[in-house]
Amino acid sequence: MSVKLRCHNVTCTIAFPDEEELPANASAQSLGVRAQKKLLSKLSSKSVAKVFIDDTSGRILDNIHKIARSYTNSKKDADKLLKYIIKTIVKLGILYKNDLFTNNELKLIDDFRNRFHSLCKAVVTFYEVDFTFDRSFLVRVLKECQELTHKIIASHLTQKSHERIDYVFNFFGNLAFLEYAFDPKLDKNRAMVGQIVADMNLLINDGLL
Structure with a gap:
């Protein structure tokens, strides 16, 4: 699964491998935080x-x-x-x-x-x-x-x-x-x-x- 985000003319694809096992207590918020951290790592x-x-x-x-x-x-x-x-x-x-x-x-x-x-x-x-x-x-x-x-x-x-x-x-x-x-x-x-x-x-x- 992947999501494309665009901020200030910068487009990044945030990927979550389908086979990646998520924690048992995973929530929308925790996934959102992970996505933000992944976005951070991809931007200059x-x-x-x-x-x-x-x-x-x-x-x-x-x-x-x-x-x-x-x-x-x-x-x-x-x-x-x-x-x-x-x-x-x-x-x-x-x-x-x-x-x-x-x-x-x-x-x-x-x-x-x-x-x-x-x-x-x-x-x-x-x-x-x-x-x-x-x-x-x-x-x-x-x-x-x-x-x-x-x-x-x-x-x-x-x-x-x-x-x-x-x-x-x-x-x-x-x-x-x-x-x-x-x-x-x-x-x-x-x-x-x-x-x-x-x-x-x-x-x-x-x-x-």
């Missing part, structure tokens, strides 16, 4: 972003990609980082929209949101106010967010997803990267961080971050 990162991520967040990710590419001097590494971020965001979104998180997991999500909000506010402050950059604070909160994300997905996603999460948070929590991104002497970086901060402020003011 840019196509996924257009479907699942708003324009403001998309601009933030674009600028993160530019800084990562400049820091690593590798388009391949920057592409990998962006792909892992998008896959993680979308998989969490699929689980959330299908009400698959337990009450305890929802509490962990609220905790994550609060810590991530503090992280974003700190990034804004570090950019807007001279001599406030605190790398140790960023590293600590990133580590806390990393641990919470692992707990949130523990009973839902595979080891591969855990590895993607580690890759993303370890990249941003690298002291050398943080110092590079916030170096006031690097005008090009400061311009990109400024654009990220402007979009972060939009999301914060709209209550989305």
Whole structure:
């Protein structure tokens, strides 16, 4: 059995082999979640972003990609980082929209949101106010967010997803990267961080971050 789905001019065929044995407790919802995950695996990162991520967040990710590419001097590494971020965001979104998180997991999500909000506010402050950059604070909160994300997905996603999460948070929590991104002497970086901060402020003011 196969189903064709079309999103933003992208057509994908989601196949479920006829001989594949479904779990005894399979439901329409569980099959729907599986279909969404299969769709995700078939779309490019840019196509996924257009479907699942708003324009403001998309601009933030674009600028993160530019800084990562400049820091690593590798388009391949920057592409990998962006792909892992998008896959993680979308998989969490699929689980959330299908009400698959337990009450305890929802509490962990609220905790994550609060810590991530503090992280974003700190990034804004570090950019807007001279001599406030605190790398140790960023590293600590990133580590806390990393641990919470692992707990949130523990009973839902595979080891591969855990590895993607580690890759993303370890990249941003690298002291050398943080110092590079916030170096006031690097005008090009400061311009990109400024654009990220402007979009972060939009999301914060709209209550989305």
